[in-house]
Amino acid sequence: MHSRRKFIKHGILGAVSVGTVTSALASQSTEKSVKAVRKPIVISTWDFGIAANQAAWAILSKNGRALDAVEQGVQVAEADLKNTTVGKGGYPDRDGFVTLDACIMDDKGNCGAVAAMEDIAHPIAVARLVMEKTPHVMLVGDGARQFALENGFKAEKLLTEDGEKAWKEWLKEKNYKPIMNIENKSFATEKLPGNKYNHDTIGMLALDADGNLSGACTTSGMAFKMHGRVGDSPIIGAGLYVDNEVGGATSTGVGEEVIRNVGSFLVVELMRQGYSPEEACKEAVMRIVKKKPEIAKEIQVGFLALNKNGEYGSYALQDGFTFAICDAEKQDTLEKGKFHYK
Numbered sequence: 001m002h003s004r005r006k007f008i009k010h011g012i013l014g015a016v017s018v019g020t021v022t023s024a025l026a027s028q029s030t031e032k033s034v035k036a037v038r039k040p041i042v043i044s045t046w047d048f049g050i051a052a053n054q055a056a057w058a059i060l061s062k063n064g065r066a067l068d069a070v071e072q073g074v075q076v077a078e079a080d081l082k083n084t085t086v087g088k089g090g091y092p093d094r095d096g097f098v099t100l101d102a103c104i105m106d107d108k109g110n111c112g113a114v115a116a117m118e119d120i121a122h123p124i125a126v127a128r129l130v131m132e133k134t135p136h137v138m139l140v141g142d143g144a145r146q147f148a149l150e151n152g153f154k155a156e157k158l159l160t161e162d163g164e165k166a167w168k169e170w171l172k173e174k175n176y177k178p179i180m181n182i183e184n185k186s187f188a189t190e191k192l193p194g195n196k197y198n199h200d201t202i203g204m205l206a207l208d209a210d211g212n213l214s215g216a217c218t219t220s221g222m223a224f225k226m227h228g229r230v231g232d233s234p235i236i237g238a239g240l241y242v243d244n245e246v247g248g249a250t251s252t253g254v255g256e257e258v259i260r261n262v263g264s265f266l267v268v269e270l271m272r273q274g275y276s277p278e279e280a281c282k283e284a285v286m287r288i289v290k291k292k293p294e295i296a297k298e299i300q301v302g303f304l305a306l307n308k309n310g311e312y313g314s315y316a317l318q319d320g321f322t323f324a325i326c327d328a329e330k331q332d333t334l335e336k337g338k339f340h341y342k
Contacts, residue, residue, distance in 0.1 A: 038310025039211060041327040042069060044204035045252045045304055048083055049324030050332050052076045056206055057326045066206040066214035067106045067128075074102075074124050074216045077202040081160055085200040088121045090220020091163050094174070095227045098158035101234035102127045102218035103138075107244040111137055113234040117144040119155040124218045126153065127234070137236065141228075170224050201233045203240060203250025205306040213306070215240045215248045222254075231255025237265035246272045247307035249280070252321070254299040261287045267305050277305035278313025278338065285315050285340055302337055317341060 040060035042053050056073030060066070078087030078100075085091075092098045102123035103113035112131025114123050115138060126148045130139050139147050149155060159167075201219035208214075217240040219233040232238035232255030239255065241264040242248035249267035251258045258264070263284050270280035281303035289296045302316030304323050314323050314337035321337040 037207075037211060037308070038327060039207045040066075040069075040209050041306070041310045041312070041325070042066075042073065042204065042206040043304060043306055043312050043323060043325050044073065045202055045250065045302070045321075045323050046200065047322055047324070047334060048077050048080065048086075049202060049204070049322075050326075050334060051080075052202060052204060053324050053326035054331055056204065057331055060206060060208055061328075063209045065210075066208040066212050067104070069206045069208065070204045070214050070216035071104060071124055071128055073204050073206075074202050074218045075122055078122050078124060078218055081162075084163070084166075084220075084223070086202050086219055087123075088158055089160055089163070090158070091223035092159055092167050093221075093227045093229070094170075094224045096159065096164070096167055097227060098163065098220060099227075100158070100218070100220055101230055102216070103234040103236055103240050104128050104131060104214070104216045105236060105240055105242040105248075106131075106214045107212035107242070109242075109244075111236045113138040113236065114144040114148075115140045115230045115234040116228055117141065117148070119145055119158060120148045120153050121156060121158065122153070123234075124216050126151075127216075127218075138234065140230070167224065174224075201231075201239065201252050203233075203252055203304060205242070205248040205250060205304065205312075207306060207308070207310050211308065213242050213244050213248045213308070215242045215250055217250050232258035232263065235259060237262050239264060241265045241268050243268050243272070245308070247277065247305060249277075249284075249303060249305040251301065251303050253301035253317070257288050257292060257295065257299065257301055260291070263288075263301075263303060267303050271305065271307050276313055277307055277311055278315060281305050281313055281315035282338070282340075285317055288317065289340060297341060302339075304337075315339065 042056040052073040056069035059069040081089040099116045100123040101115045105111040112127045203217040205215045238259045249264040267280045302321035304314045316339045
């Protein structure tokens with residue numbers, strides 16, 4: 001009888017304990033589910049992200065789609081002739097050709113990209129058409145150009161006087177060594193006076209009023225690269241990745257190392273596992289450090305991420321990476337990313 005009473009007593013206490021734990025978990029779950037989401041919001045890489053964000057915000061602030069916002073936003077950088085890393089102002093490859101890369105991804109997992117495309121000023125718009133009008137994800141080279149022309153885009157000379165001058169100057173020594181952080185104006189002026197050689201991109205992520213994510217990435221690639229070279233920027237999973245259940249990520253810097261680690265996909269998957277945006281970006285950077293420590297010390301790679309709650313974060317190999325944030329509270333904020341190497 002004693003043992004029976006003891007068994008019943010323990011059973012009751014156990015039930016109470018289980019009920020208490022279940023109640024606590026339910027409370028936590030409810031608390032998590034009602035967490036305020038910071039939306040709409042748009043973030044993008046580098047100083048020139050401020051102007052790009054404002055164009056995106058013009059759409060987001062009117063309850064527009066994140067997809068439309070990121071496409072319009074990065075076109076600001078593509079059209080800026082002073083931006084020597086993206087679009088019309090981009091520096092040429094070693095043969096004197098300006099070739100452009102871009103990709104875009106929406107909340108439904110749809111994506112499109114173009115790579116090594118010549119004569120078309122807005123590769124991001126062509127990438128969106130690849131996504132919406134073809135059964136493919138990526139078109140390259142002459143095929144991408146042909147597709148753009150067939151869809152109403154105009155061919156134009158992309159090599160600017162400044163770009164041609166820089167290329168001819170480069171030809172004197174033909175030293176192919178991209179300089180870090182040229183996109184960060186204050187950093188470049190302070191540490192790299194007079195140096196215009198570049199290797200970068202604009203990546204943008206947006207969360208709209210409906211809670212849907214999209215992203216875009218566009219670049220002219222490394223200045224004076226080999227003709228036909230394509231970096232991470234137009235590659236889904238490397239330069240950009242979006243999962244509407246989790247968040248989005250984009251990258252900037254030397255694309256070869258991002259491709260080797262499928263960097264943006266990695267960041268999103270880490271956020272799925274519970275990492276914060278900054279923690280996920282840091283881990284992606286550390287994968288590069290662990291695999292290629294001798295290379296990592298000499299190059300720049302940065303990741304930028306945004307989750308479904310509107311929380312963002314970044315991390316880079318080197319000091320100097322900046323990113324821009326735009327939401328209802330602030331439209332022109334620039335932050336400096338954390339970094340590994342001092």
